[in-house]
Amino acid sequence: MSESTIHSHFRLGKSLVVAIDGPSGSGKSSVSREAARRLHAAYLDTGAMYRAVTLHCLSTGIDLKDAAAVEHAARAIELYISTSPDRELVTLAGVDVTTAIREPRVSEAVSAVATTLGARAELIRRQRALIAGAGHRIVAEGRDITTVVAPDAEVRILLTASESARLRRRGDQLGGTQSSSQLQQQVLERDAKDSTVVNFQQAADGVVTVDSSELDFEQTVEAVLDVVHTVAH
């Protein structure tokens, strides 16, 4: 579908929340960002918020096994995240941490924050406020957007890909710097840990699955926009 066709279907100003969940490396961030651009919508990377809390704990010596301390950190931090699909920016107390939150040490530790329920509750509250702040015209992606953060979203998608595709994509994204066991830990073992608190492996009722295993990036963006068109029209 062309961009102008999409526009004729989705008037600016009308509520359009597109919720996208899926496992690590399925293409959520890159595909959601591009879909948001084409829909002239905002974009929210909720995983970046879990990463920012994790980075804060690592750099200030907060014990990630101490649930009360992690919850307190999630409530107390001065966290800013851009919701423009054209400006990737995350700051902690005014310091740019956009790149630092992607470091492997954060990827390896982030499940400790994701499985701390008090921290989740606080981040979910902040995510709902960001969605409202964007006038409910936003593509929001993560693990629990379709089920918990925005179960009433106009469009709900589970973006999946085979394990081998996800490992290959993450390896390429990190420039071949990670060994295969490091990638397994950062992708598959992390998903297994995160799955203990949220279900992003199977589509909930009303959630449409897009399997990107055999699709390239552009085809995946188009598949997502086709679902938006079909479901939200």
Ligand SMILES: Nc1ncnc2c1ncn2[C@@H]1O[C@H](COP(=O)(O)OP(=O)(O)O)[C@@H](O)[C@H]1O
């Ligand atoms: N359909 C696709 N085919 C090939 N590569 C893809 C596809 N979707 C995403 N990618 C690439 O795979 C990598 C991981 O994607 P990303 O959006 O970070 O995934 P996630 O947010 O689900 O972890 C990125 O380098 C991205 O450009």
Ligand SMILES: Nc1ccn([C@H]2C[C@H](O)[C@@H](COP(=O)(O)OP(=O)(O)O)O2)c(=O)n1
């Ligand atoms: N809505 C969300 C988003 C992310 N998380 C957790 C799960 C992940 O381990 C981390 C980081 O998420 P992120 O989307 O950045 O991870 P990947 O890009 O898939 O590697 O946060 C979550 O529990 N709930």
